[in-house]
Amino acid sequence: MPRRSLAQVLKLRQDAVDQARLALAQALAAEAAAAEAEAAAAASIHHELRAASAVEADDAAVEALGAWLPAARARQQAARERRMAAEAVTTQARAALAAARTAAAAVETLIATQQAEAVRGEERRTQAALQEHALARGAARDADTDPSKI
Numbered sequence: 001m002p003r004r005s006l007a008q009v010l011k012l013r014q015d016a017v018d019q020a021r022l023a024l025a026q027a028l029a030a031e032a033a034a035a036e037a038e039a040a041a042a043a044s045i046h047h048e049l050r051a052a053s054a055v056e057a058d059d060a061a062v063e064a065l066g067a068w069l070p071a072a073r074a075r076q077q078a079a080r081e082r083r084m085a086a087e088a089v090t091t092q093a094r095a096a097l098a099a100a101r102t103a104a105a106a107v108e109t110l111i112a113t114q115q116a117e118a119v120r121g122e123e124r125r126t127q128a129a130l131q132e133h134a135l136a137r138g139a140a141r142d143a144d145t146d147p148s149k150i
Contacts, residue, residue: 006107006110006111006114007111010104010108010111013100013103013107014104016100016103016104017097017101019100020093020096020099020100020101021097023093023096024090024093024094024096024097027086027089027090027092027093028093030086030089031083031087031089031090033086034082034083034085035086037082037083038079038080038083041072041079042076045072045073052065
């Protein structure tokens with residue numbers, strides 16, 4: 001593949017890496033927000049349980065907790081499920097970033113290989129030209145010192 005085309009492919013691969021990084025950053029932010037929501041739901045339940053079980057709590061507080069707790073536990077479970085879903089998205093985003101980096105690295109390796117081959121080819125051409133020049137000089141010198149030509 002021509003170097004110009006590979007440079008264009010590399011640019012596309014680098015753009016894909018940048019997009020994958022952005023997607024991972026967004027996934028991490030969503031995961032953090034979901035984890036915070038889950039922690040807040042758990043903290044709310046913990047706080048209400050402590051309040052209802054305090055010595056000074058009356059029967060109304062305990063009854064209110066009994067009415068409130070099922071919905072609070074459902075909110076906590078929903079928050080847990082959102083966090084787990086966000087973790088799955090983050091895992092996928094990490095994998096996509098790894099794949100994008102690998103693809104970019106493959107193109108970089110191909111470019112480096114082509115560049116090395118071009119350098120080796122130029123070195124072979126230079127060596128061949130030097131050998132040809134040396135042979136020509138040797139032939140000319142032999143012709144100048146050939147006793148049959150004197």
